């Protein structure tokens with residue numbers, strides 16, 4: 001019920017249009033009923049060969065109903081689809097806007113296929129909420145009143161008979177089919193979501209599935225879910241068939257009952273015989289309004305299940321919160337204070353979970369270059385996640401420009417850093433648009449400069465359409481090194497005060513890595529940068545190196561000093577040298 005009311009509240013902004021659509025829908029069905037009934041009357045009356053003049057008005061009314069049925073049908077479709085598409089657009093943007101603050105901290109527990117299904121298929125499902133659930137009910141109620149009134153004009157008994165059949169067909173059958181299809185809508189939506197998530201997983205991991213021989217097992221799982229979905233759909237189709245059959249049965253029973261009651265009334269001269277066909281066709285035509293009602297219960301089940309899934313996602317409280325009265329982020333450093341400062345920072349990804357960072361303290365001043373090194377899993381990338389507020393610290397303080405980073409607006413705090421990671425996402429778009437993502441309003445010169453600085457100019461000149469070349473899914477047209485240069489150009493174009501480089505050369509071979517590090521080295525001059533790496537290359541260029549292990553800073557200093565000290569840094573250097581000798 002709560003979901004139903006929430007979905008209804010989304011219709012409120014369109015209440016004016018909804019009234020118009022329902023009016024047009026009622027006019028359409030009423031025109032249809034009257035068209036058939038009046039035509040029957042004209043034929044019956046004409047058989048008695050009256051003066052043509054007496055039939056003029058009914059004939060014109062038949063013509064009018066014919067035209068009004070077509071026009072109102074067209075107009076009703078236009079208005080109701082307009083409502084639906086506006087509703088969908090509004091819902092999609094609202095859902096997306098609610099999703100943004102949940103990224104990434106809240107969404108890690110969801111499969112990407114599941115999020116995609118909620119955002120696309122579940123939102124699409126809601127288009128039926130108005131079209132197939134709300135609107136048919138209201139139109140059927142209006143038509144029920146009209147049918148009763150038409151019969152009651154001739155005899156109150158006929159009015160009650162027609163209304164009884166109308167209620168059994170309009171309330172009884174939908175209740176029965178609603179009972180039979182109970183839980184099916186929810187089940188269909190949930191199986192479809194599982195199937196979509198599995199399809200996305202299978203496509204994303206197809207190379208590994210093929211390489212490790214897991215494709216047929218995956219296909220088996222897909223087939224299993226597909227069969228479950230088909231079974232649910234089959235049951236729904238059976239229920240729909242039963243509903244239609246019962247509807248036709250009731251319509252014919254209604255017709256016979258009306259005839260059985262009306263014929264004696266005609267015999268008793270209470271009703272003129274010329275109206276018999278009129279009455280028969282009114283009951284037949286008015287059942288048209290009931291056809292979509294039983295279906296509406298099934299559709300409502302789908303819409304409610306889809307709505308619940310969407311609201312479950314959008315109702316999540318973001319783990320990273322905005323302050324109600326945030327501070328204004330200063331444009332540049334006001335004094336000699338650090339740009340970014342970690343003070344006794346502790347962090348666990350899950351509340352009550354084991355700590356990934358345990359009392360980290362260090363500061364980065366303007367123009368400084370800091371390297372953070374350490375074994376895999378020691379918590380290096382987590383430091384970047386905190387610096388861009390993908391998560392907030394559990395204990396301690398993280399300061400930006402001397403103030404707790406949580407005191408600034410989220411977007412502004414994020415704008416203070418340009419992040420380049422080992423797996424920067426490259427969109428299936430042109431080189432140019434991929435770089436402009438960092439700053440869509442950048443000038444052509446700024447774009448060109450970023451391309452040149454990132455060492456991408458030679459690559460771009462080889463591409464068939466230069467910067468306007470499409471680079472395919474995940475930038476597949478580019479080599480690993482070229483993709484990293486594109487990511488670097490993007491980070492440079494953003495020109496944020498702090499450059500955060502998270503293992504930018506992790507996926508590169510030694511030669512490409514060397515060339516890329518030379519470019520980085522040049523670029524980092526005069527910039528404030530933190531580079532995270534577990535490969536100790538060109539370490540002598542950093543002002544400070546922090547050696548992190550199991551979430552703690554074990555050593556800190558410059559390369560020459562750390563290389564002499566007996567500690568983790570020297571062991572890492574020795575291991576690396578041994579490996580190079582082996583190669």
Ligand SMILES: Nc1ncnc2c1ncn2[C@@H]1O[C@H](COP(=O)(O)OP(=O)(O)OP(=O)(O)O)[C@@H](O)[C@H]1O
Pocket residue numbers: 108349350356374375376377378379380381382383534
């Ligand atoms: N989103 C997450 N949820 C829960 N635990 C996480 C998450 N991300 C990382 N971790 C855990 O936190 C620890 C530190 O991970 P982190 O990625 O910071 O290490 P790292 O030093 O950058 O490793 P690498 O050099 O391999 O990238 C690891 O034990 C990892 O399993």
